[in-house]
Amino acid sequence: MSSPVEFQCAGSQGTGWAFGCSRTGATHRDNGRHCEDAFALWSGSSGAIPYIALAIADGHGDQRHDQSRTGAALAVQSAVDELVTFHRLHLHDTPPHSLRAEFRADFPRRVSRRWRDMVTEDASHRGEGVSASVTAPSVFTRYGSTLIAASVIADTILLGQIGDGDVVLVRPDGTIETPLPGDVSLLGTETRSLSSRDAHLLWRTATLDRAGGGVLIAATDGVSDSFDGSEGPEFMKFIRSIVNRIDQYGIENVAGAMSGWLDRYSALASGDDMTLAFICITPGEAGGRTEKPPRSEEISGSSWGF
Numbered sequence: 001m002s003s004p005v006e007f008q009c010a011g012s013q014g015t016g017w018a019f020g021c022s023r024t025g026a027t028h029r030d031n032g033r034h035c036e037d038a039f040a041l042w043s044g045s046s047g048a049i050p051y052i053a054l055a056i057a058d059g060h061g062d063q064r065h066d067q068s069r070t071g072a073a074l075a076v077q078s079a080v081d082e083l084v085t086f087h088r089l090h091l092h093d094t095p096p097h098s099l100r101a102e103f104r105a106d107f108p109r110r111v112s113r114r115w116r117d118m119v120t121e122d123a124s125h126r127g128e129g130v131s132a133s134v135t136a137p138s139v140f141t142r143y144g145s146t147l148i149a150a151s152v153i154a155d156t157i158l159l160g161q162i163g164d165g166d167v168v169l170v171r172p173d174g175t176i177e178t179p180l181p182g183d184v185s186l187l188g189t190e191t192r193s194l195s196s197r198d199a200h201l202l203w204r205t206a207t208l209d210r211a212g213g214g215v216l217i218a219a220t221d222g223v224s225d226s227f228d229g230s231e232g233p234e235f236m237k238f239i240r241s242i243v244n245r246i247d248q249y250g251i252e253n254v255a256g257a258m259s260g261w262l263d264r265y266s267a268l269a270s271g272d273d274m275t276l277a278f279i280c281i282t283p284g285e286a287g288g289r290t291e292k293p294p295r296s297e298e299i300s301g302s303s304w305g306f
């Protein structure tokens with residue numbers, strides 16, 4: 001596990017490179033509180049087919065959700081575990097259209113269940129008097145968190161989200177896609193949660209063509225709240241600036257500057273914790289961006305940032 005002040009990276013030359021950074025919000029630092037965001041990155045291969053998995057989470061953080069920092073850490077762990085399992089179970093003998101249908105139908109249920117099992121175990125270790133068979137809903141509420149999960153496998157990008165936060169894909173020609181639009185049924189600061197009843201039914205999912213690649217960016221709501229909201233022009237301008245800087249200065253420089261950017265936005269605007277992660281996706285066919293990661297490390301396995 002790493003400190004939130006450090007960025008982490010994972011990836012492979014054939015699939016792309018992923019980076020993540022979490023920062024404690026200015027308001028939380030002033031009040032002596034910990035960062036309640038988390039992220040996890042994973043790269044690996046199964047049957048010589050490489051993949052990248054990414055997850056970010058935002059613990060709710062109020063008094064009702066006093067264990068949400070742990071809830072967020074368990075959320076990203078459960079998401080990456082299930083993305084890896086999904087890859088191993090479905091990729092080799094599943095046609096692309098079936099792979100996408102299986103993800104929509106299966107992933108939200110599996111990751112929600114895994115998160116609840118992990119929360120139950122953690123609460124039991126804390127002496128909460130719960131068991132795997134009977135867990136009071138209030139226990140899950142204490143660990144409440146949002147979650148965004150993404151995976152790049154073969155020719156497909158898989159995305160899932162419960163709660164707020166942003167997922168944006170910038171294609172090489174500059175086209176911006178927002179494949180998981182916000183829930184218009186919610187008011188104000190309301191959000192869906194892994195702790196919600198029937199959480200597996202509250203997920204939004206999307207499957208995209210990897211095609212020409214691009215940059216996939218995921219962020220907790222503290223980032224967009226520092227601009228003009230998830231779909232505002234200033235936030236989209238910020239998203240474009242990340243991609244432009246990657247093209248101009250390289251992945252290493254952008255990743256290294258990320259912590260300073262997030263600290264500045266938090267201090268000047270939202271004051272909230274911030275997590276930003278992105279995957280520079282290599283095109284499915286030869287060509288496209290194939291830059292080396294920081295220090296030209298060939299990274300395999302997992303990378304966590306809580």
